[in-house]
Amino acid sequence: MxxxxxxxxxxxxxxxxxxxxxxxxxxxxxxxxxxxxxxxxxxxxxxxxxxxxxxxxxxxxxxxxxxxxxxxxxxxxxxxxxxxxxxxxxxxxxxxxWAPLDDIYDRAIFGDKEYVFPRGRKNLMSALKEYFPTTEDRASIDAYFKLLSDVDALGTMYYAEKVLPPFLAKFFGGLMREGTLKYSDQTTLEALKAITKNEKLIGVLTAQYGDYGLQPSESSFYMHAVLANHYMEGAGYPxxxxxxxxxxxxxxxxxxxxxxxxxxxxxxxxxxxxxxxxxxxxxxxxxxxxxxxxxxxxxxxxxxxxxxxxxxxxxxxxxxxxxTPSLAHMGLYVGFKETFELPKCNYWIFPDVYDHVANQHAAASLDAPLPVAFASFPSAKDPLSQTTHPGRTTAEVIILTPFDWFKKWQGTEKHKRGEDYEAMKARVAEKMFDILFRAAPQLRGKVEYYEVSSPISAKHYVGHPSGEIYGTxxxxxxxxxxxxxxxxxxxxxxxxxxxxxxxxxxxxxxxxxxxxxxxxxxxxxxxxxxxxxx
Ligand SMILES: Cc1cc2nc3c(=O)[nH]c(=O)nc-3n(C[C@H](O)[C@H](O)[C@H](O)COP(=O)(O)OP(=O)(O)OC[C@H]3O[C@@H](n4cnc5c(N)ncnc54)[C@H](O)[C@@H]3O)c2cc1C
Incomplete structure (x- = not known):
């Protein structure tokens, strides 16, 4: 260490x-x-x-x-x-x-339908156009990629302004931020609704919204575009x-x-x-x-x-x-005492409803379907895992949760938070296991160990006041x-x-x-x- x-x-x-x-x-x-x-x-x-x-x-x-x-x-x-x-x-x-993930690095699942995100701008465009083949949708997809390129072309001006000495920033800051603000002032949903009316297409284009933790009607389109550009050529894992x-x-x-x-x-x-x-x-x-x-x-x-x-x-x-603080998160960490052939990719799993905003609103209680869940397999991504941890497989599921659900256990001590806390985690864990087995059904019945983290754990270990997943x-x-x-x-x-x-x-x-x-x-x-x- x-x-x-x-x-x-x-x-x-x-x-x-x-x-x-x-x-x-x-x-x-x-x-x-x-x-x-x-x-x-x-x-x-x-x-x-x-x-x-x-x-x-x-x-x-x-x-x-x-x-x-x-x-x-x-x-x-x-x-x-x-x-x-x-x-x-x-x-x-x-x-x-860095070890590259699979060429298909993200998979979005709505109900029974899977949409893959392949590495490379052209490949992703083609995949999307196969899923959405009408002339209108193909044109919207072109318009979307043009928007992403426009944001990419803004380059580093917005960030360069952050390092200008304060007295210079007073004079030149506005000008340097201007280009970005045109995109960042819009919500993701506003920007996408301007190019398509197809709810399903919007749902798929924003399927990675968990990467910035905020559903499309609230997130800045700039954040969305930066993220989408960031993963366009796939991804690596240390x-x-x-x-x-x-x-x-x-x-x-x-x-x-x-x-x-x-x-x-x-x-x-x-x-x-x-x-x-x-x-x-x-x-x-x-x-x-x-x-x-x-x-x-x-x-x-x-x-x-x-x-x-x-x-x-x-x-x-x-x-x-x-x-405002970003949402908090919960994690399910699972261990299997055998090796499995698992993909080096991430799963984004949704209810059979493509409207992320509606899903998020419907998820006001713990018993509602999870509006979004992420699943992946760290042991599959790390080429050294069978050397460092032979015969073991690991899986993770992450979900976004309001911190308020866990507020009452603030200040309590680890392992002493009481039965109601453990019961709450167990209820959520059940749902997270469902997500995991949707992503990898072959793991069902093979679990050797698991653990659930709550926003209270995140607050304790990483010190974010509301257990934030992504800061502000x-x-x-x-x-x-x-x-x-x-x-x-x-x-x-x-x-x-x-x-x-x-x-x-x-x-x-x-x-x-x-x-x-x-x-x-x-x-x-x-x-x-x-x-x-x-
Ligand atoms: C579940 C989850 C999954 C994610 N997945 C990805 C991903 O796949 N790809 C990606 O790009 N990003 C991902 N992120 C986001 C990414 O991890 C963060 O954006 C990034 O690590 C933040 O780095 P940071 O240095 O700003 O803050 P942090 O990593 O939060 O570091 C802040 C540090 O400050 C310490 N600290 C706080 N207060 C004090 C104090 N008073 N005294 C001393 N130390 C203190 C904390 O303990 C902590 O170690 C994920 C985040 C989470 C939570």
């Missing part, structure tokens, strides 16, 4: 002196900015509250099985020479490898599993004299005047850094990590009122919030991760790239392009 415990860290030399940067949280956003700053010669300290490094890229083990938590596929990384491929190679000094991201970035940080510490909860960011100078740990220890970077999410950072007088001074509470919700309004960027109103305090960019593994990582660019005052993407050949 990478990193060192807080207890060990406290005993070591490493705990002395002022760090060039202190990073709160070891998710993709935290480790990526730490790796870049380390490669620029800085001494970086990463502090993680959980006892495992990696944020949503951590994995957990039980009885000889291992399951990833928040990484099931990442677009573009498996194709040598793409920007994301180079970014990950840079962050990990070429130590992280060889050795999701924890390989931490395993390959932590040594880069340590080699530069830094440290990555687990079981290290930060209680407060120490601010003198209006300058962030350190962090106060849960045990009261103050650690000092020239810069403080938060990967803990904008809500944690602006509402509970900063001192009250600073929150008031900058009206941070008011800024947060423009954001990706509504049109979110994309208008100019404070979602590395710079904060507090001098030397920066944001990284998904809230500084957008949700996803690559979003978290690119949040780190942006944050490092703001701190180093240079375009880190150019550095990466120059350093990583091929």
């Amino acid at each position: 990478p990193g060192l415990s807080y207890l060990t860290f406290r005993k070591q030399e490493a705990s002395k002196g002022v760090y060039d940067a202190i990073v709160i949280g070891s998710g993709t956003g935290g480790l990526s900015v730490a790796s870049i700053l380390s490669q620029a010669g800085q001494r970086v300290l990463v502090l993680e509250q959980h006892f495992v490094i990696g944020g949503y890229t951590h994995a957990f083990q039980r009885k000889g099985y291992i399951w990833d938590v928040g990484l099931h596929y990442v677009g573009q990384v498996h194709i040598k020479g793409t920007l994301l491929n180079k970014v990950f190679r840079y962050l990990t000094k070429e130590q992280l490898e 060889v050795g599993g999701a924890p390989r991201f931490a395993e390959t970035t932590v040594p880069v940080i340590e080699q530069a004299g830094g440290a990555v510490v687990f079981s290290a909860r930060v209680n407060e960011i120490v601010v003198e005047g209006n300058t962030a100078v350190g962090v106060r740990m849960a045990d009261g220890t103050v650690l000092r850094g020239k810069r403080i970077i938060s990967d803990a999410g904008v809500v944690n950072t602006f509402s509970s990590l900063l001192p009250q007088d600073i929150i008031r001074k900058h009206k941070l509470d008011d800024m947060l009122k423009n954001l 919700s990706h509504t049109p309004k979110r994309f208008r919030q100019t404070f979602l960027k590395p710079y904060t109103p507090v001098k030397n305090l920066f944001l990284t991760g998904q809230d500084a960019m957008i949700a996803s593994i690559s979003g978290g990582v690119m949040g780190g790239v942006l944050c490092a660019s703001a701190i180093l005052k240079k375009n880190v993407i150019w550095t990466i392009q120059k350093t990583i050949k091929g």
Whole structure:
């Protein structure tokens, strides 16, 4: 396991002196900015509250099985020479490898009908046109792909604006955001209804909406388009599993004299005047850094990590009122003590109704059909799984849930949450097993072990206040919030991760790239392009 415990860290030399940067949280956003700053010669300290490094890229083990938590596929990384491929190679000094998923990387199932998402723009267009062969639908599909290309062509202007020094952003920011806002101000449903009236087609085109966690009438079309473009050429999975991201970035940080510490909860960011100078740990220890970077999410950072007088001074509470948390999630993690031939793809499973909005509204209670469920098989995706965990197969099912359903168990202790909590999880687990066996009927009757996570688990392990799956919700309004960027109103305090960019593994990582660019005052993407050949 990478990193060192807080207890060990406290005993070591490493705990002395002022760090060039202190990073709160070891998710993709935290480790990526730490790796870049380390490669620029800085001494970086990463502090993680959980006892495992990696944020949503951590994995957990039980009885000889291992399951990833928040990484099931990442677009573009498996194709040598793409920007994301180079970014990950840079962050990990070429130590992280990616295994491609099957050419059919996503499968959407509505009732008994399956729609496949094959790798490649042309292939996906053809597949869709076979499912929807009328002249009108074929024209709508062309219009949809044109829209996706238009968003893709906007390039990086929106993100580049996030790293402009604040005084320049005041002058040029509006212009740089303009192109994106044209798409981000529309909901996904509005954008799609403008090109087709076919509800089924809209249902299929938005079948991956679980990847950003918000149904089409509420999500920003920009988020939808970014996501659809991201997976257009298929996807990769880390060889050795999701924890390989931490395993390959932590040594880069340590080699530069830094440290990555687990079981290290930060209680407060120490601010003198209006300058962030350190962090106060849960045990009261103050650690000092020239810069403080938060990967803990904008809500944690602006509402509970900063001192009250600073929150008031900058009206941070008011800024947060423009954001809503993304939905929470539940996971079913299943182990089988034999090997199965399973596809390296994901299943998106829906009721026999293509209207995601109606499905979501119908799912107001636990007994309603699940509006969307995701199923996949990590052991099938990882080419090393039979070496590291021979004779084992793993499966996962993820569903979106309101945090409110679990609110009453906030603050309760693990394994002591009571019978009603266990009963609630068991009811949902039953439904999730149905989903799993729809995706892979051959697994029925073969389960050796399973476990169910709730939004309370996500809150406990990853620290998101409402057990959020993707940080702040990706509504049109979110994309208008100019404070979602590395710079904060507090001098030397920066944001990284998904809230500084957008949700996803690559979003978290690119949040780190942006944050490092703001701190180093240079375009880190150019550095990466120059350093990583091929
Ligand atoms: C179930 C699920 C499935 C997903 N599947 C995919 C997928 O297949 N592909 C994809 O691209 N994306 C996926 N995602 C999204 C992706 O995992 C996230 O968008 C991304 O990992 C977020 O990275 P981050 O660094 O911003 O935040 P996080 O990974 O949440 O990291 C934040 C870290 O900060 C720590 N922290 C918080 N408060 C403190 C504190 N006070 N002191 C110290 N540490 C603190 C937390 O413990 C955590 O480790 C999935 C997410 C989930 C939940």
